[in-house]
Amino acid sequence: MSSTLVAVDFDAHRPAELARFWGSVLDRPVEERAGGLLLAGDQTQVGLRFVASPSEKTGPNRIHLHLTSTDEGDMERVVAEAIGLGASHLDVGQLPEEGHVVLADPEGNELCVIPPDSSFLAGCGFLGELACDGSRAVGVFWSEVLGWPLVWDQDEETAIQSPAGGTKVAWGGPPLAPKPTTNRQRLLLATTDDHESEVGRLLSLGATRVDDWDLAGREGGGTTLADPDGNELRLLP
Numbered sequence: 001m002s003s004t005l006v007a008v009d010f011d012a013h014r015p016a017e018l019a020r021f022w023g024s025v026l027d028r029p030v031e032e033r034a035g036g037l038l039l040a041g042d043q044t045q046v047g048l049r050f051v052a053s054p055s056e057k058t059g060p061n062r063i064h065l066h067l068t069s070t071d072e073g074d075m076e077r078v079v080a081e082a083i084g085l086g087a088s089h090l091d092v093g094q095l096p097e098e099g100h101v102v103l104a105d106p107e108g109n110e111l112c113v114i115p116p117d118s119s120f121l122a123g124c125g126f127l128g129e130l131a132c133d134g135s136r137a138v139g140v141f142w143s144e145v146l147g148w149p150l151v152w153d154q155d156e157e158t159a160i161q162s163p164a165g166g167t168k169v170a171w172g173g174p175p176l177a178p179k180p181t182t183n184r185q186r187l188l189l190a191t192t193d194d195h196e197s198e199v200g201r202l203l204s205l206g207a208t209r210v211d212d213w214d215l216a217g218r219e220g221g222g223t224t225l226a227d228p229d230g231n232e233l234r235l236l237p
Contacts, residue, residue: 068124189234
């Protein structure tokens with residue numbers, strides 16, 4: 001394994017404002033890095049990065065974030081603080097008995113606050129999950145790319161997690177929502193190996209080149225690829 005997950009990239013109309021929102025929610029400093037504003041993660045918590053883009057959000061994102069809570073009071077606090085910072089309640093057809101609270105950040109990106117009794121996210125930290133729309137093949141692909149084991153593989157649903165623990169990345173399986181022309185989110189990778197050799201490894205695992213979507217000017221260079229479901233990803237130089 002020679003790719004590491006740096007962050008989830010978000011296209012944003014006002015990246016500085018969105019970075020401040022998420023920095024306050026996650027209690028992380030905002031750093032300028034690689035053409036965007038980064039909330040750095042660590043060995044167990046995935047980073048977030050925000051880059052300026054004029055692209056419009058036309059439907060639900062293929063990735064949304066799950067925040068965890070420690071008890072009912074903590075869950076209420078997380079929801080209230082997010083709303084106080086600029087989030088809003090969002091109706092996506094959730095049922096009251098499901099327990100979680102669905103919100104949208106100031107640019108409409110979906111997020112959920114998860115009740116404290118979630119055994120699936122126990123011990124995963126505050127940013128407990130990247131919940132993704134995707135096939136089982138994509139979960140297997142990302143497990144091989146990152147060297148993270150599959151910690152869930154059932155009924156076409158998959159999840160992976162760093163060997164150190166922390167944030168899970170999960171894919172819900174079919175049916176898959178239609179993909180927009182380009183996603184407004186993507187996984188951002190870095191490598192300590194030769195860049196072109198790592199591109200070749202990702203291609204051998206099932207990635208494809210995306211030659212007609214050049215983000216080099218705002219991504220700090222690198223190579224844009226797509227995973228087996230066609231979701232864009234970026235390998236930094």
